[in-house]
Amino acid sequence: DGGITQSPKYLFRKEGQNVTLSCEQNLNHDAMYWYRQDPGQGLRLIYYSQIVNDFQKGDIAEGYSVSREKKESFPLTVTSAQKNPTAFYLCASHDDRVSNQPQHFGDGTRLSIL
C-alpha cells in the first residue's frame, strides 16, 4: 500500500532538548510538507520541500529545522528554540508534476512537553 508514515505517534520533549519527527512516503511524490495543528485550529505550514536537497520556510519556521536528503524522507527537528512545541504535527506530500493534485497526510505525531 502506498502512503505516508509518521513516527512516533506520541513524543515527549524535555526542556532544552531537540527532537526529530520522522516522515516517510512511498508515493514517489516530489513535494512534501510539515504542518502544525493546535487544538481547535487550522493547519499552519512549517516547512516544505519541492525537490530533494531543497526546502523552503513556511509561515512558522522559527524553532524548527528540516532536511531532504532522500525523496522518500522529510524529517522535522523541533529545536530547543521552539518554546511552545506542544501540538499535533502533520506531514503531507503531493504529486506536483500534475496540477491541482490533493495532498496526502500521515497519521501525525503528538508532541508534548515533559
Added chain:
Amino acid sequence: GQQVMQIPQYQHVQEGEDFTTYCNSSTTLSNIQWYKQRPGGHPVFLIQLVKSGEVKKQKRLTFQFGEAKKNSSLHITATQTTDVGTYFCAASSNTGKLIFGQGTTLQVKP
C-alpha cells in the same frame, strides 16, 4: 499574503439537520479543495473544484465554487453522527502550496 477565511468555526446540529460551511477569499482562486479531519485523525481529501460556478455532489455532500471563484461552500443534507469532524477548505497558491482555511468543526447530537 493570500488568505482563505472559513466560517463558522464551530457548528452543533441535531442529527438530521443540515449543515453548511463557507470559504471566502479576497483574491480569485485557481481551485478549491475540501478535506475532512475526524477527531484524532488526519485530514483526508474529499473533492476539488476548479471551474467557475462548479457544483459537485458526493451522496449527502454538495460542494459549490462561486462564479467569481472567490468563495466556496460545503453543504451536508440530513447530518449523521458519522459526519462529525472538522472540514477544511484549501486553495492552491501561486507557489504550489496549499492555503488552508481555519476549519469548521461539526458536532452532531444523536
